[in-house]
Amino acid sequence: MADITAASIHAAKAKSRSTAERHEARNALILSAPALILLLLFIVLPVAGVVFLSFTDFELGYSGFKFVGMDNYTELLTDRTFRQSLWNTTVYTAIVAPVSIFMALGFAMLIEAEGIGRSFFRTAYFLPVASLLVAMATVWQYLFHPTIGPVNQFLALLGLPGPNWLGSAGTVLYSLSIIGVWQSVGFNLVLFLAGLTAIPRELYSAAEVDGAKSAFDRFRLVTWPMLGPTTLFVTTISIINAVKVFETVKTLTEGGPNKSSEVLLFTIYQEGFVYLRVGYASALTVVFLAILVVLTFIQYRVQDKQVHYA
């Protein structure tokens, strides 16, 4: 019955609609034209450009270029700097992403459970997110200074030897990771707090009735699954942001000492904008972009499989 009325209304409107529809479509096209043009100009064309350039030997300052096929990519395979850079980025990400996720989750649960000082703690933890990273990296450089830095002075008080945090090849990546964690926990924490607040209270009572007696049981049965979508999002964005580490490296170490803090974006920056080897840097960029595509693809796959409770 409802179908029939809907269909007849459909038919009646059809005639007058085609002109109105065309009018609407034209308006829509006009409204989205600026966005479409800029999208093509600043995203689609440059991405096509970077793929194109990766097959050439283009260098800035030299006119003309020739196609070199896969040469840039084969050079990548044997490039020690690139391998080192890929490895360092992986290590940095493997530290910063999990630590900042679990620290954020832990602190979020503690803040949520605690009555006093909620907004103070949230503000304190979030402050690094709102701070200029280049500036705060400079402060960390002072904190990590091998002789006059407060961290090592404090360790000396305890009778412990302080490492040369940012200055030695063995520790530099870990020091950068500490800064990375410090900078990103607040962002994740705010998202987890929002996720926790959205969990209906009754679920906890229900779980308790059903025999979830211990705190861990309730976490496992209610909190963790209910936070699923938030955790997935936080994980993806944490990994992607860690892969994109650049500011601290550029400001504090320039990839050193001895390439021990060389990371992907810094290598691209050096090759492309310092040595001006645009062709080779483009190949590096394509690899970087491929990593981002794979990470996002994995996120979508997990998202599809995930059961949504909320």
Place this chain on the structure above:
Amino acid sequence: MTSTTLNSAVPAKPVKRRSAANSFTTGRIIRLAILIIGAIFFLAPYIFMLSTAGKGQSEIFTSSLSLIPQHFAYIENFAKAFTRVSMGGLLLNGVIVCGLILVFQVVVAIPCAYAMAKLSFGAARLMMALIMLGLLVPIHATALPLYVAFDKLSVLNSYVSLVAPFTISVFGIFLFLQFFRALPNDLIHAARLDGMSEIGVIVRVIVPNAWPAVTAFAIFSVVAHWNDLYWPLIVVTNQAYATPPLGLLFFRAAEAGDDYGALMAATFIITLPLVAAFLLAQKRFVEGITMTGLKG
């Protein structure tokens, strides 16, 4: 089951049931201790920044753990910071660049998102595909061809080069699109019956109703571009166009050696505007991050 162990496990809203709110049991003391140690870790850099910005050279080398300077050298250090690099100029550049970027992004994204959410047209599917693709692509991936093009056009070292690549924010379109879809169609039909043009609908109906999304996006955009170092580092070599992060790099280069007092004063000046904005409008910031975060 005591109410304390329950609280430590269950992230509870401040419910009345927490009779232990005023009593300090062991569990609660541990919880507070962890939170306070965490807060010290996150706040320590700010405390040392403020403390060191007031210390003279010799004091920095002798006693870095005492937080209150013995001889206040704030005036000296801040004077150095202000004279070596034009701090006012840096901050002004930051405001101009972030302001222009935000205005362009909003003016371009809102009509597009409106068209995609509320009007039907053939290119909508293509647009959606492009936007999903665009969400993946950061400036780091497009920087090389853009740099080559800007170099050919001789627009390096200008506001144009700093702003142009960011005039389109696919994330902005995506966020507004989600928000606009939730607005009732009747609202728009009523406005059209009143004889409003599509532009009129956007300016007088959509934008006022989408204000939370606009503020959230504004915060997201300003924080991102105020902090961005990569692109300014590439296109700007002339100090006159340096944004705050780039200016601080110039300052560090000019300040060879370990003049940490002046350096901390400079970092303080550069960090202050955004931190102050955050402290004043905390609620909006957190809402903004939550909204842009969860939907992005």
